[in-house]
Amino acid sequence: MQNNIQNKTLIAVGKNGEEYEFKVQNSYQYSSKGCKLTIEMIEEADGFMLFSCEGVRYPVEIVSRKLNNYEVLVNGVSYNFTVETPFSLKRREILAANQPVSDGEDVCAPMPGKIVSIIAQEGMEVNPGDPLLVLEAMKMQNTLTASVKGVVKTVAAKAGATVGKDELLVEIKKA
Amino acid sequence: MGVAYEKFLERQKQLEQQYSAEYYEKQHNRGKLTARERILLLFDQGSFEEIDAFVPPVGVTFGKTTKAFGDGVIAGFGTIGGRQVYAYSQDFNVLGGSLGTTHAAKIVKVQDMALKTGLPVIGLIDSGGARIQEGVASLNGYANIFRRNVLASGVVPQISAIMGPAAGGAVYSPALTDFVFMTEGTSYMFVTGPDVVRQVLNENVTPDQLGGAKVHTSKSGVAQFVYSDDANTILGIKKLLTYLPSNNIENPPYVANDDPTDRVEEALRDIVPEDPDKPYDVRDVITLITDKGRFFEVSENYAPNIIVGFARLGGYVIGIIANQPKVMAGSLDIDSSVKAARFINFCDSFNIPIVTFEDVPGFLPGTDQEHQGIIRNGAKLLYAYTRATVPKITVVLRKSYGGAYIVMNSKGIGGDYNFAWPTAEIAVMGPDGAIAILFRKELAEAADPVALKKELVAKYRNEVANPYIADEKGFIDEVIDPAVTRAKIFRVLKSLDKKSVSLPRRKHGNTPL
Amino acid sequence: MIKSILIANRGEIAIRIARTARRMGVKTYAIRTKKEPNAVYLSSVDEILDFPETDGSVPEFLDIPNLVKLAVDNHVQSMHPGYGYLSENAEFAAACRDAGVVFIGPSPEVIRAMGDKIVAKDIAHKCGVPMLGGTLGGIPDAESAVAEANRLGYPVIIKAASGGGGRGMRICRKESEVKQMYELATSEARTAFNDPTVFIEKYLENPKHIEFQVVADKYGNVVHLGERECSIQRKHQKLMEEAPSPALDDELRERMATAAVNLAKAANYESLGTVEFLLDDNRNFYFMEMNTRIQVEHPVTEMITGLNLVELQLLIASGEKLPVEQKDVRLEGWAIECRINAEDVQSGFVPSIGMIRNLRLPSDNRIRIDSGVRIGTEITPFFDSMIAKLIVHGKDRADAIELALHSVEHFHVMGVKTTIPFCKAVLHNEVFRSGNFNTGFIEHDLKSLIYKEEHEELIAALLAVSTYNHDNDFSGDVDADMAEQPMDPWVLQKRIRHL
Incomplete structure (x- = not known):
């Protein structure tokens, strides 16, 4: 063609x-x-x-x-x-x-599950694709990643905690 | 030729004047290409033939319409990659691309021609909506278009690209077509716009938040493809077309390539993790098995727990359905069931064989899913698979449990060839659930129920959750070496080349909705 | 001689230990965990033991009771902890001893003494090893902290007695900060190490980090194997090491080595150990701490001495006499170790998670690669991100640097990002090449964390553009004559009839 x-x-x-x-x-x-x-x-x-x-x-x-x-x-x-x-x-x-550009990203739980480990720390610089935390759901370990470049503003998730769908886990502020 | 010819030339000149430098600039300043540029990009160079270029809007006489030749839409036909295609492109610069009677009639003409000749229709949409001045006539114009959309459905491929606004009733034409493309940042689709939302619900929302490309390709599933600008959107349409036949009688285009069909991929042996709870990316499986660089994913960002798309294998076009263990463990939920069902319906309509890669722990449990009707929606997938008469091949990669086993193109619902990898686990339910039910009494009475359960789970995993029972009963045709999956699929695909199935005669089935 | 060994570790060090042990006729056992049941290290041993199912609250290689039980149940005679994990855990060493398993390393008492920095300092002080001043013993309250800090002169550093790896440290640059930092350090030490004791030292800005390898047997023989230069660090993580150090001459080396050997003797040390020193610009050295395990960077010492440190560990643990005397130890040539980690240097050295899709290793008689991965290995957040240690052995420093550069240029990994571009940046750096660098190197001297070739960005841009073109080129998928291919009549008839 x-x-x-x-x-x-x-x-x-x-x-x-x-x-x-x-x-x-x-x-x-x-x-x-x-x-x-x-x-x-x-x-x-x-x-x-x-x-x-x-x-x-x-x-x-x-x-x-x-x-x-x-x-x-x-x-x-x-x-x-x-x-x-x-x-x-x-x-x-x-x-x-x-267009006003959004100033960050809220990473929420895509499904109910348990937080296995948290990689993100407040103040940490992240790039799209960087792992933030590992969520165990359906007996599987899912690594949640950042989709924007920025700095981790808050880590709401606690290791070992059970979270519901769409629960806020990590807030990223765009750099 | 004299006067008549000069008059003809003069008329041509007037049309050209409509497309002045200002015409281009206006649209470019919105970040969009003009209707004309889009058409020229879409078709092979010099192949586009425009029809009805001079029709004026209704109720306006000659002489006053220099600004509105064609009534805000360019329509015609030409070749894309040498293949005949019909298309129309709404012109936002002419009467805001609004849909008047003649505008609609032009689109209907193209649709009728496509249906008569068995050729695909592409609509490039950039319109302010119904033309208020023309009242109910313009609404009837939409009705006529929608009717053709439905008549052509499953007969010729219909593709819509939203390249500007599409609001109100206008959104239903794209929704009736097979594939919807959107351009990031400059295209919107909604039934009621932000103003109405603000008045009625007192909710402030931007057009992009309400119905932008991101919303429709990831949240609502209305659109399947998003591209970064108009030119790339058009390239995407052209790429999609290479996988589609022109109508429901033809085969999808076979184009030989140099990827050997007996290519052995040892990497496939390692892709599925030994640990049944560990995720992996099923896209790796797909790209290793299909022809190199020939996998075109559909609805990539919507319901990512199932992957669907077109691919080539040995040059033949196939439709791929694959559970994605990387997202939600690959479980089936409402969105993924509907996404896959619609894709299967398309493939079946257009003679595209379906290859399923299965690794599904089951349907997603929970009140959320049940209350929203996972039963009704899961049934859509079951119906689509069962009704499809094109060649249907399944490869069970890992988990295949319970209802999800049946739904994902099992032998019983009409799978032609069902393969399994040695890592497959085919059973009524997973080890934990099965043991809890089968040995409820023993577990309750055991001195150390945890140890007993562990032992039984291990036993179950070893003796039941494997592909060999299904293989011995004939529900799996063959347990295969993952490395040769490509060759296996190709061979059965060839053997199914002339597959033909008669369904009972009926007006149409009553599909779950 | 020990007959069997359980390796309570994973990755490259498990392979490294197994290789030597097997050569010495020792039966090797490795532990399979659920997290990586197909790990490469499992194929380097004679026997694989499955780690029992637990609730997962304690990671496998930190689970003392289960590790000891595995050794006892399988009648394994000895336990090698590798590095990291339980390698410097006195309780583990004691648990092994109590269960009749030989712990390969020093006694629990020595590990405990060296693990408590205050005790270690006390021993060092007694045998005359220079230190960064400060108190002997912990600081009881904030007032004493201020008094001590004023006496030492600023800046000072408050450290946790049980700390390590950069944790539980606070730097004070003026008097007003001391009280607050003291409180912070104490509470941090309490939560992190369950021991609030802290002490104060003079703080050196950007010293050199130099460590001496010592080895001691049961019979009081102590030999040093020269030094390692470990100043290339980022946040106290070593990234590149070499032996010997360009900062030492024979005289200084002799003085530092003597101090290290004296310390080991005073501590009744046995097995392999590393004495870490800080060296200031005036060539004054100060004792920092002693590590009681085999170090990640041990291969550089092996390269220049020709000795096998794991072999020495096993011999000593078997109760044999050191096979070498100090006069036999010769430091020949120059060795450099580059740590190739799956890390995204450009995003601040964060682990690059993913699967190693392809691997191409350099090869040469003068290079050694210690690696625990293969194609298909997954880099997960559960374990460290090391892909390999690349160690080169050159005639001299310049030769070693060239060889290291040549080797990293031929080290290719697909699937994850690696520290290779960082290694190149260091090896190309003029300050590094001059040998005159310290722990401030990465912060002050390394202008770019990654090495880019000339025009590399242009090439990358061109690659992006040509990939874009390639992605949008479907000329190979279009056959204009396709429409003329006749359809099989059988199919056509049936298809039409079924409409």
Whole structure:
């Protein structure tokens, strides 16, 4: 299917707003600031992924993809980028200006259960996906994770306590 | 050609003038693409043919309508990936995309054509709702659309993408279609808007909180897909289309790929933890078994205790249903039952074989679930599985207990091939519950009931909670090495290629609702 | 000689102990817990014992009665506690002895004495080991605390007598703080260690952390095996160790070693032990504490001495004489240990929970990897997050650093985030390379906690962009000719008839 990626401009926006702009020639040729970059994704026999750029190979891993947000590891270092087009970047600004952003996340019990252990501590910095606590329900250990980056404001849960559905366990304040 | 041709050209020019720079800017400043841009992105380059581009709104004569060619909707057909598809795209910039009589008639025309030709319909929705000026006629317009939605249901795939507001009656057309896409931040769906909510209930709520993409893809289950902007939403629609046939007679598109069907995955032997209470991510099982990179999840954020989605196996499209032990131990509740049931109904309508990966401790207990009707809702899943006549394959990964065993495509309700991994536990109930009932008396009289129970549980686990009893009775066709699951499924899939089942003739069944 | 050994530990140290014990002809037993029934360490022993079902209130490797019972019931002659868990628990050592099981380590009395920092200080004081001033014995009340702090000069540190690992410590920088800190430290010590006793020492800002390995037999022979440099710490957690230390010359080494040996002798020490010192900028050293177990970082000492410390532990516990004399001990070359943990350094070293999906280890004659994981191992919140210890042995320090760098660059883990980028950052750091660093290194000298190659961020951005493109490229899933494939007539007929 033609997605007309040719001559498209894509911008990777990092966590701190840093922007990397790429012109897409085709699926393996890109350019950045006039510099041609030929890439290749190599899957080794043992399952490791190598990302080759201009012949230099980097061990990489795609950790997660959510909407247009990608977390990747290069040399074991984690990077978060959202992939935008010039239009979607502008759109982001428009929407950000129009909407009040929520200032955190309330992590509630998704089901009734028992708190087995608490990893989160007040004042602890958390990133999306970080484990906060372990809830045992249906005789299974479920690790509840943060979905926003921020600082743990309160830990309402107590280890060993039984909690009901939707009971507040951890409050996270957005950084 | 002379004058006639010039008049024709002049008319064309007038249409172009409607799409001025200002037209684009207005919509872009809302963070949205225009109806036109969306259509161009959706279809293969140069393939879109617009129909009824010049129809004016009702009650307005020529000359005064330069601003409203097409009555706020672009309709037509073209190819997506070489396949014919009908589509309409509501234009928020023309009369607010409001639905007037001719606007509705254009949509109905497209729907009728799609139904006649057996082609999918895609609706890109961005509309202020019924056009008040046209009164009941515009309501009738909605009625006509809804009727076509229902007629086309199960005949051709219908996809809706909410790319702006969809309020009031307008929400029911998407709700009747097979899949609903939403764009994060710029799309809303609600029956009554925030203003009414404020007046009636004195509750302050933003449109996004009331009916934004996040709400509908995770809480209400109204929409199945959310994407970060219009362009990505359209890419999502195109991706979904690669898995769908054009109608209920065709097979879903077979496209060969280079992933060998006999690929052995030793990692599958280690995925299910030895400890029956330990969770794991069933997505890992799915991605290892299906063709590499060919799993497209549906309703990812809604009822995550069950996973459904399209995949390819050896190039053939299949529908996957999998209990997710990572969330709520994979137990079935109201939401997950309904989510899976609806997906099964779609697959069955469109000749997509169903592969079920089962690890379910049972239905979720509790007053909450019972009072809301887990019986009624669980029945939907049971009904959907049982009614489905497409090839149905089950792999029991681990737990398969009680009613949930029956529901999750057991042999008895019509599973064609039922496999089990050596880790499977198939029984009427889990060890703890079973021992408590079977040995109530012995336990009550025992000197050390805890030790006795432990001993009996271990015995039960060893002797009963395994796949071999079911295997010997024929309820499981084969206990298989997890590493070769892919090859096994592919082979039975091939053998079921020509499966055909006659159901009793009837108008339609009385599905639990 | 001991005939059988129960390893009351898990992970890499259980494997490490089992390997040596088996080579020495000792029958090895490991404990299987419900939390990780498929752990790698279980495959390194002769026999596996299942830990009995309990209510779970006490973690398995802290459950003294059940551990001792397992040894007794299975007629296992000795118990090795490894590190962490019960390795420095006098009650455990005593329970073993009472049950007739040989505890591999010092006697309960020695463990108890060294565990009580006030007693340990007293012993050190008696044999002339330098200390950071302060009182001998606990501080009875806040007034005495103020008086003592004023005498020592600020800053001072109030420590719990039974504390360790950075817990129960309070730093006071001026007189006005002492009273409050004293109360805090006392109540914290009471809740954390069930012993409110605290003492005061002079507080050194960013000293060097240097420890000496000593080994002593039943017959009063005490030998030291050189020092380990452990100043690369974060919140009192060691992250990278080396032996020897670039901060010591022969003269200072000799003085510190003598102090360590004298202390061990004075304590009637037996088995393997580590004497920890703080070293200030003026090359003054002070006794901190003595650890009565095998340390995580013991392999660096093994690398430069060629001795097997677990073997020595087993020999001593069997009542044999030390097989080496001080004159036989030579420190050759330079060893560095990098701890590869499943931690997300960029989020503040939080454990990175998940499954190790793939693992690629470097290999070389001069490197050693002690690991307790394999592909498929799950990093859980229940246990420590160590993936492996990578130990390299170079000709000299520069050589060892190059070798360590080369090795971590070839150490790949998929599925969890690791401390490898941190190790690289340390190994590349000029201050670290100069050898002139102290416990303030991570805070002051390490500008970035992770090492990024030039252009790495650009590569990551390009990877994200190309992955996005790849995700949205379904050209391989579209076959325009598909519609022309004829349908099987049998299927078609039936399908139409069933409508």
